[in-house]
Amino acid sequence: MRMAELSRESGVAVPTIKYYQREGLLPPGELTSPNQARYTATHVRRLRLVRALLEIGGLSVAGVREVLAAIDDPTTSTHDILGLAQHGLPMAKLEVSDDDRAWAMERIETAAAERGWQPHPESPVIEAIVGVLCAFRQVGHEWALDALDLYAEAADLVADADVTAVARLGRTEAIVEGAVVGTVLGDALLAALRRLAHAEASRKLFQA
Amino acid sequence: MRMAELSRESGVAVPTIKYYQREGLLPPGELTSPNQARYTATHVRRLRLVRALLEIGGLSVAGVREVLAAIDDPTTSTHDILGLAQHGLPMAKLEVSDDDRAWAMERIETAAAERGWQPHPESPVIEAIVGVLCAFRQVGHEWALDALDLYAEAADLVADADVTAVARLGRTEAIVEGAVVGTVLGDALLAALRRLAHAEASRKLFQA
DNA sequence: CTCGTATGGATAGTATAGCTTGCCACTATA
DNA sequence: TATAGTGGCAAGCTATACTATCCATACGAG
Structure with a gap:
């Protein structure tokens, strides 16, 4: 699968996909040449996750990056998930007396x-x-x-x-x-x- | 109560208060001179509501303006409240097949x-x-x-x-x-x- | 083989939001 | 009468999330 198909499959515009790659939200494809790469179903899935976190979850790009990092980190334990939810996710604060x-x-x-x-x-x-x-x-x-x-x-x-x-x-x-x-x-x-x-x-x- | 006290009371910086007034989130004070105005407890309260909607509720300034307009509109009925909640409030959408x-x-x-x-x-x-x-x-x-x-x-x-x-x-x-x-x-x-x-x-x- | 389109990578530009700063003439206060 | 505060307005600033433009290369139909 190449860029155009990844874009079609996920409904995300090509420049936006490139942007997500630059921001570390989407891993690069497997290079077959200096300027050709192949993408897989994993990329489609990850892209959909990114969009869901951004649009439905209302996370910022930076927040998504943190969350994905935790997801990809093999040392993240089941118990750490809670800490994660308290960390990269949007939780408003108010200064208080x-x-x-x-x-x-x-x-x-x-x-x-x-x-x-x-x-x-x-x-x-x-x-x-x-x-x-x-x-x-x-x-x-x-x-x-x-x-x-x-x-x-x-x-x-x-x-x-x-x-x-x-x-x-x-x-x-x-x-x-x-x-x-x-x-x-x-x-x-x-x-x-x-x-x-x-x-x-x-x-x-x-x-x- | 004047600007400085309103700012102290609400914890909102003076320029920000001015900005909220420009944006229609906070009504003007009662003018006692061309460049002096008095504010009341109502202003403090409104300002706190604005901050709560912005920081806790995560609404945009435009969203807050809509919500406040509905609050201030005497024709808003109890039943309309629901429509309001569905209207000015942040609800993400996702295009879907x-x-x-x-x-x-x-x-x-x-x-x-x-x-x-x-x-x-x-x-x-x-x-x-x-x-x-x-x-x-x-x-x-x-x-x-x-x-x-x-x-x-x-x-x-x-x-x-x-x-x-x-x-x-x-x-x-x-x-x-x-x-x-x-x-x-x-x-x-x-x-x-x-x-x-x-x-x-x-x-x-x-x-x- | 060739020519138009697609691609990866990089840089630069855009639009919007939410303030923030600067300025001015004027006013309250000490 | 000096100093700090005020309303009002315009301009500037910072961050975010994209978009657009380039370029050299690569693929793919004819």
Whole structure:
């Protein structure tokens, strides 16, 4: 397979593919001459992964590069996947006062205890949650956090399914990729389904 | 309150505040002289909302402007909130073949039927879900969709809580803002909690 | 063999977003 | 009355994600 076919197969323009190669998102093809290379189904697949992470996952090119590096690194363990998800993936932060942080941490610990979670208090995920809780508070919609336990329950529900599904993949190198895909695209899926569920819940409540 | 205090109170730099005013994200202060204006607690609050939507929600400046316009528009009804959430908010799309679309629609309809949902098949939310499902398929991780029903259940769980909580706000103008805040920040909260739950689930499965 | 198109590789250019800087006349404050 | 702050406007800046242009070479139909 050559460049033109790779482009057709993946729906990505040739100059863009070249750009991704330069950025290290796509490995070079096998050179048959100084200016001819062959590509394989692996390239098509990788290209589709890149596009999915960029368009659906909303990752930056740099973020995709980090994620792919972890996927390709044979020393990435099953347990590291979590660290990965906390690292290259987009997690907004908000600077926050000590008071707000303490308040948020307390709420998080309460909710975690309820679910039997034992989170490390200094992980970036906790930081992200602190940021979100403080944002809710700062904009004056603290009431929304009454449902924090419920949100945690929903997260638990899908996370259990995610982890067991990934574990079922076997010990191949696909497990890390599966975890990444599940994490990134899963976020988008959950968000979209939540919108749909909003519409249905509102219909039931107001229209009935 | 003058510019400097507004800046201190909100943690946003003065030039940035001016920029937001130019972009229509923040109403002008009440002019007391040609070059002096007074700001109120409303401005602080609005500014914090803008920052939350930008940093936590990941909206663009243009997206924030649309959302704020809807919040400020007195003709925005409770029911329109859903349309709003589907409109100004970031929802990635992926171009998709007819085959893939048909396959995705079938899966969506199955899952929707299971939950008693009756979604309009041409809404942008459905489009977004189609995109995500096709992305899963295109990158070769269709297995992740075994949990689609579970994702829908989780979405239902939080959406019910969201809608009833918003409905409890009463018929003030805060209801629309509440819905927006809940939708946008709620996405971030759910995503972060899911990361946390992943870590816990993996700990239970692998480390125990 | 040949001629038009495709290719790999490199460099440079573009468009957009989200600020940031500079400037000005003017105003509050000490 | 000196100093710092202000509203308003225009221009500039940085980063991101592509696009476009070149070039020497290679492939492939005739």
